Amino acid sequence: MSEDLKYSEFQNALLGLLASGLPEETIIATLKSDSRFDDYRDYVDQFDPDMVAVASELMGKWARRKVD
Amino acid sequence: MPTEDFRQATDELFQRNKVETLEWSFDFGFSGAAAEPWCNDLLDKFSAADSLTGHGVELSPLSATFSRRQRDWLAQAREEFQNRRYRHASEHFGFSEAGPIEKGAPLSVPMNEQSLHRGKEMMKRFADAAQCPVGLENLAFAFSLEDVKRQGDFIDQLISEVDGFLLLDLHNIFCQVANFNMPELELLNLYPLSKVRELHLSGGSWSRSISGRRLAVRRDTHDDAVPQEVFNLTALALKLCPNVEFVILERLGYTMMEPEQQQEFRDDFDTIREILDHCYV
Numbered sequence: 246m247s248e249d250l251k252y253s254e255f256q257n258a259l260l261g262l263l264a265s266g267l268p269e270e271t272i273i274a275t276l277k278s279d280s281r282f283d284d285y286r287d288y289v290d291q292f293d294p295d296m297v298a299v300a301s302e303l304m305g306k307w308a309r310r311k312v313d
Numbered sequence: 314m315p316t317e318d319f320r321q322a323t324d325e326l327f328q329r330n331k332v333e334t335l336e337w338s339f340d341f342g343f344s345g346a347a348a349e350p351w352c353n354d355l356l357d358k359f360s361a362a363d364s365l366t367g368h369g370v371e372l373s374p375l376s377a378t379f380s381r382r383q384r385d386w387l388a389q390a391r392e393e394f395q396n397r398r399y400r401h402a403s404e405h406f407g408f409s410e411a412g413p414i415e416k417g418a419p420l421s422v423p424m425n426e427q428s429l430h431r432g433k434e435m436m437k438r439f440a441d442a443a444q445c446p447v448g449l450e451n452l453a454f455a456f457s458l459e460d461v462k463r464q465g466d467f468i469d470q471l472i473s474e475v476d477g478f479l480l481l482d483l484h485n486i487f488c489q490v491a492n493f494n495m496p497e498l499e500l501l502n503l504y505p506l507s508k509v510r511e512l513h514l515s516g517g518s519w520s521r522s523i524s525g526r527r528l529a530v531r532r533d534t535h536d537d538a539v540p541q542e543v544f545n546l547t548a549l550a551l552k553l554c555p556n557v558e559f560v561i562l563e564r565l566g567y568t569m570m571e572p573e574q575q576q577e578f579r580d581d582f583d584t585i586r587e588i589l590d591h592c593y594v
Contacts, residue, residue, distance in 0.1 A: 248426070248427055249377070249427055251427075252377045252423070252425070252427035252428065252431075253377035253378055253411070255377075255423065256376065256377045256408060256411035256412070256422070257377075257411045257412030257413075258412075259411070259420075260410075260411040260412060260414045260417060260420075261411075261412055261413065261414065263417075263420075264414055264417070269523060285423060288423045291456070291457035291458070291459050291460075292456045292457055293456060293457050293458075293524070293526070294523060294524040294526075295492075295522050295523055295524050295526060295527065295530050296454070296455060296456050296457070296492070296530075297456065298523045298524075299454065299520070299530060299532065300418070300420055300454065300456070302520075303417065303418035303420075303454075304414075304417050304418065306418075307416065307417050307418045308414050308416065308417045309414070309415055309416040309417075310413050310414060310415065311382075311413055311414070311415040
């Protein structure tokens, strides 16, 4: 997988998980366990659970899905 | 904000010619919403006086893919900037669109080669559409302390691509100071302060800390009066940033429904004026 595709896939997964309503620890664990995002593991390791909870709440409030 | 409570809160300020610059969220109407006539009158008046600045909300400059929605947004921005004169245009650092989500809240990104390249390309598109100076606003949100420490330099690299400016939001700085226990001067000095052309001031709120790592989480909700800490940061920023031209007081619509809240907003405006007078004597 190219670096550009990894970045795109990581963004997709992150927003999708944040909009899912899953608990913050589950979101972090899911991102860390996905082998597609091995390059981003150090980045995710630093995630603050409070901030993931805030992002999740924001996405729950504002997220709008694409209509094809 | 083109809401009735905002009109009531600000009418006196406009009547007394206290307002020197107006900022408009120019993508407000991109989804079909229409501003009230009183709002359009103000925009036209300040535009004619070359005192209107533009602030976009929904571009999502650091999204990994360039979407049809972003293409449409840029086309509408181009039309808006052709029809109305703006001094400059700004957007938010971060991304709010990816995969099946076309609109969310701006979030920070992994600051790597990929995001830097995508961001630079989008800033060039933004500058081409606006045909005026463009800049980025620092984000209140951060996933980690590392995000906080790296944001200033990363924004500098992005705006340098278009000879752009930094919109320094001081409540966003306050959020990061409070949430990550970062000394305010140390944090400010991580930003390209000579490129600050505009300051934002606003209030916010506190929410519960899920983890218990901190007493509470400071949020950039724009729904309360400006706290004293942000006024203090304003005085400090004005000393550190030699090229500030615009200072904007922000407030979310429908959050000033009571006369006392509207008076509080006017009091905050007057306090900013006093700080500016003191700093630029």
